[in-house]
Amino acid sequence: MTRMFVDAWDPSYGASLEGGSGGDGPASPSSAQVDTDVEVPAARWAPIDGARKARRPDVVFLVDGVRRNDAGLWTAEDDGTTYAGLAASYAAGVVRCDLGRGVAELVGARIGRGLFTASPTAADLQAGSVRYEVHRVSGPGEASMLPAAVQPSLTALEIDISDMARDGGDDLLVVDGPLRSRRQLPRTIGYVKTQQKLYLSATLNMVVTSLQPGQRTPVFHTGTVWGGWSWYLRLPGGSGAPWSGIVRVECSPDLTPEQAIELAEISGATLPRFASSAYKDPRAPQNLVPIAGLERRLRGMLGDSRVLHRALTLATARSRT
């Protein structure tokens, strides 16, 4: 008989495992070239226990960003055409978790506000006390494409701020989401909560689903554009479903395999203690506790959406007269 599990994630966030056809595993196989013989030969793949001797950094930095669409706009150009616009607020911040001292603090946070539009004539928008800087979007700029246009600005903000916050030494930087353009940051791992692609073969995926909390798979290499060293890790607190609590961690492909394995060891020793519990976080356990706290703080910094919406309405109304 089939065993059933309720996904711990709140349905509105999707599933921890997004696929085209239901939530029974990363459904779309990746076309990427995967080298699974990096740490151990693929034939001898087995779950790896979190090594006790692994160096656990005392200081862990976690970077994340939040974004919010404050208002959708339409422009009326002089030539009669119209463009969609999006006024969005976004913020990125860094939490410094000093596990030795027992202090988690926000060491840097930055807020950006932008008016994303393809309109060639749009200018900065001053709404009350805040200013939405115009970001020209290339192409036709349909309304549905605009939310995605915010992401590069947010990522840039995240990179800026993580550069700033690091104080060197033995720390570890955890970036929420794939590393992508942040791969040049030292001692940094990307933390992927949602598994959309299957990188491994069916037999190796058996190893992933058989991971116990705290265990990880051997390191493998993906050969895509944003590829690099990668491994799966199961966090404690999942429902027991095959893919619950599984996260994929990646690090820069510029590292040597040994360095990547060391980072894998460190991540296995560090990340499980940040796992959240289901009743507190709708995306438990993958949404890490510091990240959740950081997102709450950042959302608070974005300001009240109703106030901003009203200010935008007022500002645009004034500009028309």
Added chain:
Amino acid sequence: MDGHQKLWTTSANPLQVRLLSYPWCNMIGVSDEAEPTRGGKQSAKSPGDPVGRVLGTADATPLQFWTAVADGSYLQLDDVVVTTRQLPDREPVTIAGVVTQVRARHEGAQFDSDVFAIAEGTLPAVVQEAAEITTTRVDPELYVPPAPGAVVHRATGEARDAALHFDRMERRIPMGTGRDGVPVFLNADFLDGTRGAHVSISGISGVATKTSFATFLLYSVFRSGQLGADGANARALIFNVKGEDLLFLDHPNTKLDAGTMSAYKLLELPATPFSDVRVYAPPRAGDSSGAPDVSSRLTGVDAFYWTLEEFCDKKLLPYVFADADDERQQYTMVVHSVTAHLNRYAVPAEGGISIDGRRISSYGDLVDHVVDQLTDDDTRSTWAGSAVNMGTVNAFARRLIGSKRDLSRLIRGDLASRRPHQIKTAESAQVTVVDLHNLPDRAQRFVVGVTLKTEFEEKEKAGTGRPLLFVVLDELNKYAPREGTSPIKEVLLDIAERGRSLGVILIGAQQTASEVERRIVTNSAIRVVGRLDPAEAARPEYGFLPPAMRQRALLARPGTMFVNQPDIPVPLCVEFPFPAWATRKSESGPPPSSTMRSIVQGADPFAVVGGRGAADDDIPF
């Protein structure tokens, strides 16, 4: 206006505001208190260190608002703070208040268990403290709320004096220090009868230090010099109800340490015992010589008693009965007719009295005689009137006979009537202590009732409010209970309602203000609370305490009192110093030399040649 402008500019200075978030800002500018100038203008002050900002997540009202405390600063209960509100076309409004509640919480935590994640260092959160401020003064009187975000300063020096209205007090009596260690004052206008009088002190016996506070207040009145000649000439009548702890007011306290000395110095008071004290104690029971009944204090104690002649002449019989004025009691009629009869027919005879041709030389004999006469059918009508039935007479007789044991040592016919034995504050020392602790309940009531009545009548006769007479009476609920009437209660009510104009100030103490006659409590301008019983604290009599303070009163330590005075809208938390006088035999230093004279009962043969050191109003023969 200029000063206000300056104040505002300082608080709006962005540099200073930014300093708020740095711990070291606390270390700068802890300026020494300037010499407090009385009646100083509020506009001339400068605010103290910034401690936080008015927060905007809770409503700010003109009478109460919350302040977020800046990182590295702190506010504790009772701290005094000040902020300003800028208004268009007007001078800024200065809003001052005291902290009535403080709280700290984790911002960013959603669940109780998040605290572990935060302490572990995995969840980022901010500890944010906030303080509730209850406004004490708005100047000028424009009741606008402080603006959220406005910088709040810790008030020091003149700003603090202004916030607590000390600057408006022309005469201020030091009561002790606030939680911030700076003196706190009582407006003398509300103590000496100018605008109000009487003090009501409530608190649990033993921990609330009610009598200690009362005596300290007296000491402050006498020694602070704030009342001028009134203070120096004022008299105090203290009834000592428990133990012998008030009998050593004129003995130095050997346990006085440097800390206490400096506390007195801070209040600008000398750390010395009361200088001019006379102690009265009842005669020893069964002792025909009339020696005072005290065990620990051996010198400087005089016996007090009433002669039978005084008893009859001054109509003291009703004071024997606790409920003699209660209309529901039939026998009270008999009390008044017998009193009148004794007053009319008793003739003094060598200490005792003679009535109906019989010489009576003791209270017991008098009682027996009265009872005999009342039970005799022939004489009853001349003593009690004709309309009295036997049951009523018996009720009277039963109570009168019951009083024999308690009162026979106080009402005497065997001691010389010329010997000084009366308690008269006008002829006594500055402080007169009447020791009641050895007396049974009925005798205590008799002494208190008669003494107060005599004193009050003296004052009425004199017709002037000066010199002031402070009456300290503990267990007021016993003498003036909420229910029923009695001659003693009438006297106390008279003092409470008319004493203010006659210069008689009642400092009443009780465990439970809810059990004391309401009119006495409401006539007290100054209300003081020490540690309270939880059930008692919930009663409406303590409505002047804000909820947080009411809770604190449950755990107030000895020496901490909450004082409410009419011109400050919030009660002040006061710590008064340890007494500089001995409160028991074991801590008493050598007795003052002036007490030695009392060994010979005040008739000091050296008095004629000026051998008496201390100030004394006695006529020297």
